[in-house]
Amino acid sequence: MAYPDHREEVFARIREALREPAPHRHGGYSEDAGEHTHTDEHPPDAEAFRAWLPAVGPRLEEQVALFAQNAAQLKADFRRVATLEEAGQALAGLSRENGWKRVATHRETPVAVLAEKLGLPCLFTDAGYATAELEACDAAITGCDALIAQTGSVLVTTRSAGGRALSVLPPHHVVIAERGQMVPDLATALQSVRKRYEPDWPSFLSFITGPSRTGDIERILVLGAHGPKQLTILLVG
Amino acid sequence: MITFAKDFKRAAARVTADLRHRGLIQRALKSYEVKRDEFKGRYQNWSEARQAAAEIKWDAINHLDRYLAEFIAKLEARGTRVHVASTGEQARDYIVQVAKENAVRTIIKSKSMTAEEVELNEALEHAGCTVFESDLGEYIVQLRHEKPYHLVFPAMHLTRDEISDLFQKELGSEPTNSPEELTMIARRVMRQNYCRADMGISGANFAVAETGMISITENEGNARLTTALPKIHVAILGIEKILPKLEDLALFLPMLATAGAGQPLTCYNSLFGGPRQPGEVDGPEQFHVVLLDNRRTELLADAEQRDSLHCIRCGACLNVCPIFKNVGGHSYGTTYQGPIGSVITPHLRGLQNWKHLSAASSLCGACTEACPVGIDLHHHLLHNRRNAMKEKPLWWEKIAYAGFVFLMRRPLLYRISGKLGSIFFPLHKLVNGGPLDPLISWTKTREFPPLAKQSFQEYWKAKGKKEAPHGLS
Numbered sequence A: 001m002a003y004p005d006h007r008e009e010v011f012a013r014i015r016e017a018l019r020e021p022a023p024h025r026h027g028g029y030s031e032d033a034g035e036h037t038h039t040d041e042h043p044p045d046a047e048a049f050r051a052w053l054p055a056v057g058p059r060l061e062e063q064v065a066l067f068a069q070n071a072a073q074l075k076a077d078f079r080r081v082a083t084l085e086e087a088g089q090a091l092a093g094l095s096r097e098n099g100w101k102r103v104a105t106h107r108e109t110p111v112a113v114l115a116e117k118l119g120l121p122c123l124f125t126d127a128g129y130a131t132a133e134l135e136a137c138d139a140a141i142t143g144c145d146a147l148i149a150q151t152g153s154v155l156v157t158t159r160s161a162g163g164r165a166l167s168v169l170p171p172h173h174v175v176i177a178e179r180g181q182m183v184p185d186l187a188t189a190l191q192s193v194r195k196r197y198e199p200d201w202p203s204f205l206s207f208i209t210g211p212s213r214t215g216d217i218e219r220i221l222v223l224g225a226h227g228p229k230q231l232t233i234l235l236v237g
Numbered sequence B: 001m002i003t004f005a006k007d008f009k010r011a012a013a014r015v016t017a018d019l020r021h022r023g024l025i026q027r028a029l030k031s032y033e034v035k036r037d038e039f040k041g042r043y044q045n046w047s048e049a050r051q052a053a054a055e056i057k058w059d060a061i062n063h064l065d066r067y068l069a070e071f072i073a074k075l076e077a078r079g080t081r082v083h084v085a086s087t088g089e090q091a092r093d094y095i096v097q098v099a100k101e102n103a104v105r106t107i108i109k110s111k112s113m114t115a116e117e118v119e120l121n122e123a124l125e126h127a128g129c130t131v132f133e134s135d136l137g138e139y140i141v142q143l144r145h146e147k148p149y150h151l152v153f154p155a156m157h158l159t160r161d162e163i164s165d166l167f168q169k170e171l172g173s174e175p176t177n178s179p180e181e182l183t184m185i186a187r188r189v190m191r192q193n194y195c196r197a198d199m200g201i202s203g204a205n206f207a208v209a210e211t212g213m214i215s216i217t218e219n220e221g222n223a224r225l226t227t228a229l230p231k232i233h234v235a236i237l238g239i240e241k242i243l244p245k246l247e248d249l250a251l252f253l254p255m256l257a258t259a260g261a262g263q264p265l266t267c268y269n270s271l272f273g274g275p276r277q278p279g280e281v282d283g284p285e286q287f288h289v290v291l292l293d294n295r296r297t298e299l300l301a302d303a304e305q306r307d308s309l310h311c312i313r314c315g316a317c318l319n320v321c322p323i324f325k326n327v328g329g330h331s332y333g334t335t336y337q338g339p340i341g342s343v344i345t346p347h348l349r350g351l352q353n354w355k356h357l358s359a360a361s362s363l364c365g366a367c368t369e370a371c372p373v374g375i376d377l378h379h380h381l382l383h384n385r386r387n388a389m390k391e392k393p394l395w396w397e398k399i400a401y402a403g404f405v406f407l408m409r410r411p412l413l414y415r416i417s418g419k420l421g422s423i424f425f426p427l428h429k430l431v432n433g434g435p436l437d438p439l440i441s442w443t444k445t446r447e448f449p450p451l452a453k454q455s456f457q458e459y460w461k462a463k464g465k466k467e468a469p470h471g472l473s
Ligand code: SF4
Pocket: B310, B311, B312, B313, B314, B315, B316, B317, B318, B340, B367, B370, B371, B372, B373, B374, B375, B377
């Protein structure tokens, strides 16, 4: 597309503007900050954040407990199961309780196997899918990249969760995670996906923190605004 | 120029007198405050975290050329089309052009204040497209043909009954006073729109330079659907959204949620690094990122106020501002309301036209205290006042100050005028608050304090004679 871009002009203005240095402020009142001009020291990094953000214990058990506590507050359904077989039973239970008729998933172990065991019609997103068909599914069963204890979040990417829409379009999202995927905090989660993918990043990554919600009407919490009303996380092992 | 200030005064006077409205806003913000404090309390050290956020943003903004170039290069390397727009008009024209070239008819949009800033919807509608706002609050204000009331909570000024009436009228739905049912009505409408939209438009909360990704924060899942289903995704964002490193998000995502909405983390924090990549099953074929200057570089050129570009649009400064709570979001007449709006609008739209917002402040500093990136907001209000006066002094103020200086330098004259004051002051009662009152702009809403019987000088002299055993010391 031949449409004039104005980057030269904008970059020139930026460079011109930055010729006058700004006083270095560590935030807050300018009077208190002892206005010295910045000397290129490095700003704090992820290692430093850990000391200030909400605390997370170092042991797996502590992290699982914190995750469970966060999930409960977020109104997500978190369960720890010992084996894949138990995970299958939990899924079957969910299917019965919620009257699932059709589920969607992606070809990845163990999620595909678990989903197929339900004996329901099963849509796989891997080879492409019709949006209306995915929308008609009662639940989506996906894998994930990590569980984050500090925030009760699930990290998904196009690769670990069968694309962009699978984990957001059906009304119930079930995540299957393994114990090795529990990480203490957001920084660790980001570092781990960096290790796994860089430089061939998936085009989409998302931290999912509880079921979809809104407070846009009188600031009253309602679940299931546009995304899933229910989020279940099964931690295996 | 006078009209903007007049409109503001008129709207502010009207809203401040509406106790029902004020009650609604204050109740909503009270529950936010409780939650915010709860989650802030979980931080091991909020003020250190805040300082770190300020430093990271300082680094990003003060090396903006370098980081922006890196961001653009990384995005383009993975098939994203980046467009840098100098003005709002250029950004609009580009997006309209993309819509036309792809024969786009229906557009689904997730919340973007930058799109509001450039009045994107109007331009697209003018070009024959239908635009649906998918964020619930934005959808509600769109149906009412209104502007968002608040950066983060666009429909916080409406009650459930008003929303039910609106849905009844516009969508033919059944009346209900349940927020849950109202939400489900919007959900059903929007589901159809996601599926048939040819284009999705979003904003962005952060632009990660190092990996070439935009980050979108939302609660509802509407932005995820907007960016997953249509075959074209256009994101519009200001050039100041830059963060240097991916891991910086580990600090900014939770702080944005806690400061702005009283949440530990917002429900969906998604990163987008390109259109659908080889081997991926879905996602848009085209991904356009429109980077907007629109006079942000003027703010950048003002070294003193450059830190106002650190803003992450969390809305915390609005939520704690006594002016915002009383005059409401619409009175400002700006895209960005509250303290941050009062600071930056004069730069974005002209100082003389918008300087009145910097005067509408109690200078209590609650905004500076609340800001998660530590922008010195209330001092910037003072800087704007100073700059406005320097640029265009008011003749009567100049005369008034000259008169004051003249008087203060002449003790005898000062004493005489004091005496005259106490002689004439009792007469003020006769005109108090009436049309003849020279102090009307004060006495309309306040009592004028009575003059003391004794001047300070007289008092001091009398004290001195008595040797002041425990007087002023
Ligand atoms: S100025 Fe600070 S408090 Fe206000 S919206 Fe921006 S980041 Fe939030």
